[in-house]
Amino acid sequence: MTENSPAALAAPYDALLLCSFGGPNGPDDVLPFLRNVTVGKNIPEDRLVEVGEHYGHFGGKSPINEQNLDLLQALQAELGRRGIELPVVWGNRNWHPYTVDTLRDAVAFGAKRVLTIVTSAYASYSGSRQYREHLAAAVAELGDAAPEIDIVRPFFNDPGFVMANADAIAEAAAQLDGGLAGAHIVYVTHSIPDTMQDASAETGPGYREQHEDVLATINAFLTGDVAPTFESSLAYCSRSGDPRTPWLEPDVNDHLEELAKQGVRKVVIAPIGFISDHMEVAFDLDTEALETAEEHGIQAVRADTVGVRDKFVAGLVDLIVERAARERGEEATPVTVGEFPALPDVAPPGSCRMRHGEVTGIPVLAGAED
Numbered sequence: 001m002t003e004n005s006p007a008a009l010a011a012p013y014d015a016l017l018l019c020s021f022g023g024p025n026g027p028d029d030v031l032p033f034l035r036n037v038t039v040g041k042n043i044p045e046d047r048l049v050e051v052g053e054h055y056g057h058f059g060g061k062s063p064i065n066e067q068n069l070d071l072l073q074a075l076q077a078e079l080g081r082r083g084i085e086l087p088v089v090w091g092n093r094n095w096h097p098y099t100v101d102t103l104r105d106a107v108a109f110g111a112k113r114v115l116t117i118v119t120s121a122y123a124s125y126s127g128s129r130q131y132r133e134h135l136a137a138a139v140a141e142l143g144d145a146a147p148e149i150d151i152v153r154p155f156f157n158d159p160g161f162v163m164a165n166a167d168a169i170a171e172a173a174a175q176l177d178g179g180l181a182g183a184h185i186v187y188v189t190h191s192i193p194d195t196m197q198d199a200s201a202e203t204g205p206g207y208r209e210q211h212e213d214v215l216a217t218i219n220a221f222l223t224g225d226v227a228p229t230f231e232s233s234l235a236y237c238s239r240s241g242d243p244r245t246p247w248l249e250p251d252v253n254d255h256l257e258e259l260a261k262q263g264v265r266k267v268v269i270a271p272i273g274f275i276s277d278h279m280e281v282a283f284d285l286d287t288e289a290l291e292t293a294e295e296h297g298i299q300a301v302r303a304d305t306v307g308v309r310d311k312f313v314a315g316l317v318d319l320i321v322e323r324a325a326r327e328r329g330e331e332a333t334p335v336t337v338g339e340f341p342a343l344p345d346v347a348p349p350g351s352c353r354m355r356h357g358e359v360t361g362i363p364v365l366a367g368a369e370d
């Protein structure tokens with residue numbers, strides 16, 4: 001492969017790691033998986049039982065693993081279409097295949113520099129720093145055999161991600177009586193504790209503000225030339241933890257109830273906080289929130305998550321090409337939509353801590369430890 005051939009566009013990287021959360025594949029996996037997720041976290045036992053039941057409704061199997069395999073294939077296909085040589089592998093934080101095992105295999109097949117895409121679009125402790133801690137732990141475990149790892153910047157304001165969401169919302173709205181005109185778009189994301197939100201805002205736009213930015217871009221796009229009159233708001237799902245600890249609100253169910261009181265009769269539920277239909281979407285939105293809407297006389301449709309939509313996948317491949325170029329010392333201007341600049345490749349000191357003001361000293365990759 002010559003220096004300027006498409007095959008070399010991902011150099012110096014020789015593998016791409018899709019790094020995700022993981023989820024159970026059957027009933028026997030559910031409890032050990034939940035224990036992995038909640039180790040060291042202050043999650044009450046009854047919340048764990050409740051979440052275990054959510055998985056139980058789906059045969060103890062989360063859809064997340066198959067969705068990650070679909071994304072892996074879609075990324076590999078798009079790289080192939082562009083003639084880029086870069087094998088894609090998949091590893092998780094909380095369930096098999098674990099990242100450390102995937103990396104060990106990748107090294108055995110000759111990988112030395114691995115670029116990582118984390119499957120959370122927004123930067124916060126849960127979606128960003130916790131993955132950087134996890135990757136640092138995997139590298140420590142592999143010792144001398146560890147590859148060198150870089151991480152693609154959080155992609156909430158990537159045009160591919162945002163426009164794929166906008167398309168999905170437009171398609172969902174078309175299913176409502178009379179379409180988007182007169183509808184209310186309830187954008188939904190995962191709730192996080194207020195202290196995690198505050199910590200996320202220490203060195204850049206906070207978690208909530210990142211979502212508000214995406215929401216504004218999508219609203220402007222949907223308004224377009226036709227300018228239908230619609231309202232929108234941001235709500236949260238899947239809060240856990242100690243009930244006395246404040247988390248981001250309103251909860252999507254409370255919010256739908258409130259909207260019904262205000263006379264709202266049709267809603268698009270737009271899960272912009274999630275890239276695929278994993279358990280939070282399948283249970284908290286498709287089971288609970290749609291039921292809440294119906295109970296309150298609201299016609300509601302749930303927009304698709306971006307999944308393997310072409311624009312989203314192409315956007316991720318653009319991010320890979322952009323990052324690789326920068327690593328080769330070439331100029332590569334990040335492309336974004338909305339009011340915020342691209343987040344940096346390497347997280348600044350103090351970014352995305354678990355709690356505002358807390359320094360744990362836990363080693364991280366692609367960022368400072370404080």
Ligand SMILES: CC1=C(CCC(=O)O)c2cc3nc(cc4[nH]c(cc5[nH]c(cc1n2)c(C)c5CCC(=O)O)c(CCC(=O)O)c4C)C(CCC(=O)O)=C3C
Nearest residue numbers: 021023037041051062064120126127190192240274278279
């Ligand atoms: C911001 C965020 C994302 C990013 C959005 C994204 O990446 O899409 C995300 C993703 C995910 N969270 C997931 C599952 C769980 N999260 C939990 C707990 C928690 N999540 C939190 C936040 C987030 N979580 C927080 C602050 C907690 C409290 C404990 C802690 O501080 O960590 C618990 C414990 C039980 C409970 O408390 O609910 C479970 C089982 C799954 C897999 C789903 C599947 O199996 O299909 C995925 C993709």
Ligand SMILES: [Fe+2]
Nearest residue numbers: 021126190238
């Ligand atoms: Fe979670």
